[in-house]
Amino acid sequence: MANASIARSTSIRLAAFYISLFLLSFLGANFVAYNMVAAYLYERLDSNVTERFREISFAYDANGVDGAAAMIRSHGPAIRGQETLYTLKDSDGDFLAGNIDISDVPPGFSTRAPTSHEAALNNYRLYRKNLDGYDLTVGVSYDDTDRLRGIALVSFGWGTAIVLAGGLGAGAVLAFRTRRRIAGLSRAMKAVGAGELATRLPLSLRGDDIDILAAEINVALAQLQANVAAMTQVTTDIAHDLKTPIGRLFLTLEAASESKDQTAIRSLIEKAMGEVSHIAGTFEGLLRISQIESGARRSRFAQVNVSELVAEIYDIYSHIVEDAERSLVLSSDSRNTASFIWGDADLLKQMCVNLIVNAMRHTQRGARIAIGVTTQANRCAIVVSDNGPGIPAAERLKVFKRFYRLEKNRTTEGTGLGLSLVKAISDMHGATISLGDNRPGLIVETEFPRNL
Template structure:
């Protein structure tokens, strides 16, 4: 079963393709070696025959036919396969001198290279293979000079067998290596599959095991584990958000329903009905504000608006938002002021920047006591732009500052105070969208929230 699974795996198919390409390359290389070797041997033999034949032709031209016959006879005494093959024949191809009994039938006709079988005069009379060059002399006599190719044929056979054996070993070891590599790769992939299956079954605590090699699979497993950590955190955050939404919206919705039900069952005058409807509208506005804040956070965290960024005059944003909240601050006896620099521009979304600044000022007014001071500043230095909101309220403890940037997070856990706990969460989302740093620090007393762009 495991072997069948291995054979059907993609890793085995890829390894098989690589193995086939490697085998074909090896076969081509070995064939090239064989053909080159045979060509070199044949060329050396032909050159030897040609040189010897040309020497005999020169002897014929110098000493005539009797001199050539004497030399061929002398050279033929050693026998076939020891020195060479020689045959001098007349115009009818009848033997005159040499160590061949007769002129080969294949070599009759035009003078050229020929290969033919011969009966060995030594070694038991078995058939041998000869290669020879024929020449037609000036008086119509014929000369044949050649070499016994038996040993060379045996050498070629030995080379071919050795190369085939090498190819066989290559195929065997290549196939074994392919199976091993496929099994190893499949094992590494199976770790990811097993972890994925366990996660699909609902257990998010599992992670892909690492072997410490820091190779591509280890780095992939590390990235997957980090992704799973983030997914687990997001799911936990979603559960917390769902619980907080249910808690925050259940109270105003229940209160809204109760007021409407009581108003419907009571016999009241027009003014009482008007007040009840006004209270219902207020409760509905609070619910809508919560949902709108959630939508703004989701829009900022999606990053979809980054492609629509434009140059925003941050000073104008500060002026507009501060002007909007000045009446509320005066009503609560809180001094709201601004210190802005001119020509402070950043790339961003004007609406979300205004919403984030409004949330900061609204929180500052909410928690700053009567007679307190809130200052909004923006300045540019070293290529960066700072937007700060400082107040003289109770501030936030250092160990709680990271927590208040999460959704529905409040310092008072009774959740009795007005608000949804989404104000600073929206500010943090807008900061991430604009790739800005958000910093909460102590104002002694109070809190300073700084957004640093650039």
């Protein structure tokens, strides 16, 4: 960031672009305004020349050529200052009155530049016309008009220069301020790259585009921090939960290698295989959860009749639950109500099975487990309940974490991933899962958006 050229910054480029557009517009407007001012000045000049000629013409009409000559002489100050030129000639071309003898002037309006031998080097706007055989030429200096036009041109030039300087200055200030903000964002991202995931991008009070982008990145950083923390926790949990079975596996294999009794060796190997199966099941559960959380199964989504699916689960598992000396019941209206959602039927079956198995594992003999479907206008829910010991309110959110177990269930068989898998499947389907008190027991309600 420190080596980046400010001339290549986005702020300077945008400022230069908009200043260029504004200058083009400004110059175009100045060009039009200048030409309008110049046209007006020259129009006034022609009117002035015409007015002077008309005065002499009126004097001629009233008093003849002597009246015209007298009127010319009455304009003495203007004549002496060379502000106005007069030439009155007769039909033979002889000079009669005026302050200059001008020849070769075309009829009508024309201009006359100064010559090197004249005392006053002025530019003139001339008007020549015949007065009953007499030739009258009147000229008015337009140096003042040229000066006014030059003043207008210089004013427009200064205005353009001020606009350009102000625009470039504002662009430079904006570029430095933006550069300073981006430097702060860059430092924060470097800290994140160095592993300081708690770092957040600084926000200003402006609420501009950079702040909006920084806020979105902060949300992503918070999610990243949570994911890394979860990954770290999972790694710790895996190490903690596998330490015991791997230790038991090592001791079992060591005992088998030292035993001389074939029957004992076979028994120890079977026990070791059970430990290996438990470890493999743990990793299989973790891989399945990761696969679900990545959304890899969304391509298999289709319309699923939840009521039909729950009834099928009941038909299959009612006997299994009975063999475990518990009872499984189906709510009375679950078979008769068609409730469709968009999802993966296999994963939804896995979720229901996990909830039933979890209830079997943590209830006493003779316990009652119920499964059913409830429907509302635009949502439906799969409900699994039991009348076992339940889960304390303070622990209900924690049980969805990988490998988490209640203290009283530490010795219960399982990997501690069952409810984590249930939560992953629920999240994948956009459902909300809640644990409640069944008084006694636990009630798990997974509510899905309904596909009407």
